[in-house]
Amino acid sequence: MKKLFLLSIISLLTSAVFSQEFAKQVTTARSAYAAGKLDDSRFAMQQMLQEIDMVIGKEVLKILPTKMEDQMASTAKDQVMATSGFIGTSIHREYGTGDKMISLDLITNSPLIGTFNAILSVPFIANTGDQKVIKIDGYKAVVQKVGSNTDKPDYEVQLPLHNNLITFKAPGYTQDQVIKMANTIPATQIAKMLQ
Amino acid sequence: MRIKTILLFWLSAAFLQTPANAQGLLKKVKDKVNQAVNAAGATPASTPSSTNSGNSNRNTGNTTGEGLVITPPDVNENLTSAETAFKSGNYSEARYSVQQAMLGVELQIGHQVLKSMPASISGLKADTTQDKVASVSWGWQGLTIQRTYGTDAKRLNIGIANNAVLLQAVNLYFTNGGYAESSNQQQNWKQTKVKGNRAVIEFDKSTGYKLSVPLGQTSLLVYEGINFATEQEMMTAANQLDIDQIKKLLGEK
Numbered sequence: 483m484k485k486l487f488l489l490s491i492i493s494l495l496t497s498a499v500f501s502q503e504f505a506k507q508v509t510t511a512r513s514a515y516a517a518g519k520l521d522d523s524r525f526a527m528q529q530m531l532q533e534i535d536m537v538i539g540k541e542v543l544k545i546l547p548t549k550m551e552d553q554m555a556s557t558a559k560d561q562v563m564a565t566s567g568f569i570g571t572s573i574h575r576e577y578g579t580g581d582k583m584i585s586l587d588l589i590t591n592s593p594l595i596g597t598f599n600a601i602l603s604v605p606f607i608a609n610t611g612d613q614k615v616i617k618i619d620g621y622k623a624v625v626q627k628v629g630s631n632t633d634k635p636d637y638e639v640q641l642p643l644h645n646n647l648i649t650f651k652a653p654g655y656t657q658d659q660v661i662k663m664a665n666t667i668p669a670t671q672i673a674k675m676l677q
Numbered sequence: 678m679r680i681k682t683i684l685l686f687w688l689s690a691a692f693l694q695t696p697a698n699a700q701g702l703l704k705k706v707k708d709k710v711n712q713a714v715n716a717a718g719a720t721p722a723s724t725p726s727s728t729n730s731g732n733s734n735r736n737t738g739n740t741t742g743e744g745l746v747i748t749p750p751d752v753n754e755n756l757t758s759a760e761t762a763f764k765s766g767n768y769s770e771a772r773y774s775v776q777q778a779m780l781g782v783e784l785q786i787g788h789q790v791l792k793s794m795p796a797s798i799s800g801l802k803a804d805t806t807q808d809k810v811a812s813v814s815w816g817w818q819g820l821t822i823q824r825t826y827g828t829d830a831k832r833l834n835i836g837i838a839n840n841a842v843l844l845q846a847v848n849l850y851f852t853n854g855g856y857a858e859s860s861n862q863q864q865n866w867k868q869t870k871v872k873g874n875r876a877v878i879e880f881d882k883s884t885g886y887k888l889s890v891p892l893g894q895t896s897l898l899v900y901e902g903i904n905f906a907t908e909q910e911m912m913t914a915a916n917q918l919d920i921d922q923i924k925k926l927l928g929e930k
Contacts, residue, residue, distance in 0.1 A: 520786045520789070521928025522928070524783065524786070527778055534763065538768045
C-alpha cells in the first residue's frame with residue numbers, strides 16, 4: 483500500500499515536471515516565431531515533441547498488463563526513451579527474471595515501421611515454416627521462431643500498429659502460451675494513444 | 678531470421694525513399710487489374726456506358742476546377758491547440774498540433790530560402806513555377822526545397838534537404854577526410870570546396886555535373902548542372918548562391 487502511494491506521488495511529480503517543460507517550450511516557440519527566428523521556434527517544437535513522446539511512453543506503460551502468465555512486471559526496469567525522428571520513441575517493459583524473462587518493446591512513430599503493415603500482407607513473406615500471421619486485438623501480427631534450439635524453440639511476436647512496432651519476447655514458453663500472453667496487450671488502446 | 682528482418686527494413690526504407698517507384702508499382706498493379714477485368718468480359722474502363730444514363734459521365738476527364746487553396750498550417754493556432762490538448766491529457770492530439778505547427782514553420786523557412794536565391798545564375802533565369810517546398814515536419818525526410826534555373830537546353834537544379842536525420846550520416850561521410858577518391862584515367866568524382874564549404878563534385882555523361890555540399894549538421898545542398906561545358910563553369914554557377922544566408926535561415930552553423 484505504502485509502495486503504491488509512493489509510486490503515485492512519483493508519477494504525479496514526473497507528470498508535473500513534463501508539463502512545466504512543455505509549457506516552457508511552448509513559450510519559447512511562440513516568442514521565437516513572433517521574433518521571426520523560425521529555426522529557434524522549430525527547435526523548441528522538436529523539444530515539445532520529445533516531451534510529448536516521453537509522456538505518451540509513460541502512459542503506455544501504465545496500461546500494460548501487470549502480469550504475464552506466472553511472471554510479474556518489473557516496473558522498476560521500465561524505460562522510455564524519446565529520440566528524434568528516424569527511430570522514434572522506445573518503450574521497454576520486463577516481466578520476471580532469469581531464463582524465462584519476458585520482454586515487451588515498443589518503438590513508436592518510426593516512419594520505417596509504417597510499411598511493415600504492407601509486408602505483413604505479402605503471403606510468401608508473412609507465412610513461412612518459421613513464422614505465421616496471427617491477430618492480436620484485431621491487429622495483424624507475426625509470431626516467429628527465434629534462437630537455434632530446434633527441439634524447443636523460443637517465440638516472439640511482432641505487432642505493427644500504424645507507425646509503431648511492438649516486439650514481444652517470451653523465451654521458454656510454447657507458441658500457444660506466447661500468443662495467449664500477447665493477446666493480453668491492449669493493442670487498440672495503445673494504438674489510440676500513439677496515433 | 679535476423680538477416681530477413683534487416684532485409685525487410687531496407688525494403689521498407691526503399692519504399693519510403695522512392696515514392697515515384699511506389700507509384701509506378703501501384704500503376705502496374707492497376708494496369709494488371711484492368712487487364713484481368715477486361716479479359717473477364719467486363720466493360721473496359723475507358724469505354725463509357727451508353728445504356729446506363731446514370732453512369733454516363735463516370736469516366737469523363739476533369740476539365741475545370743481551381744484546385745486547392747494554399748493554406749499552410751497556422752503556427753500560433755496550432756501551438757495553442759497543442760497546449761490545450763496537452764493540459765487535458767490528449768497527447769496524440771497535442772502531438773498532431775505540434776507537428777502541424779512545425780510544418781507551418783518549415784514551409785515558411787523553405788520559402789524564405791527560395792526568396793534568398795538570386796533571380797538568375799550565370800545567365801540562367803530562375804523558373805519560379807518549378808519552385809517546391811515540402812516538409813514532413815519531423816525526422817526521416819525533413820524539409821526539402823527545390824529551385825530550377827534555365828531551360829531544357831541548359832539547366833541548373835538546386836535541391837536542399839534540411840533537418841533529415843539520415844543527413845547526419847551523409848555529412849559524416851562527406852566531411853571525413855579519410856574518404857579519398859580513387860583516380861584513374863577518367864575521374865568522375867572528387868572533393869572540392871564551395872565558398873569554403875567542403876563538397877563533392879561528380880560528372881556523368883548522361884546526367885551532367887552534380888555538386889553536393891553538406892551544410893552544418895543536418896542539411897545538404899545539391900546542384901545539378903545539365904549541359905554545363907566545364908567543371909569551372911559549374912563551380913562559378915555554384916558560387917553565386919549565398920550559402921551563408923541559406924545556412925542562417927536553416928539554423929545551421
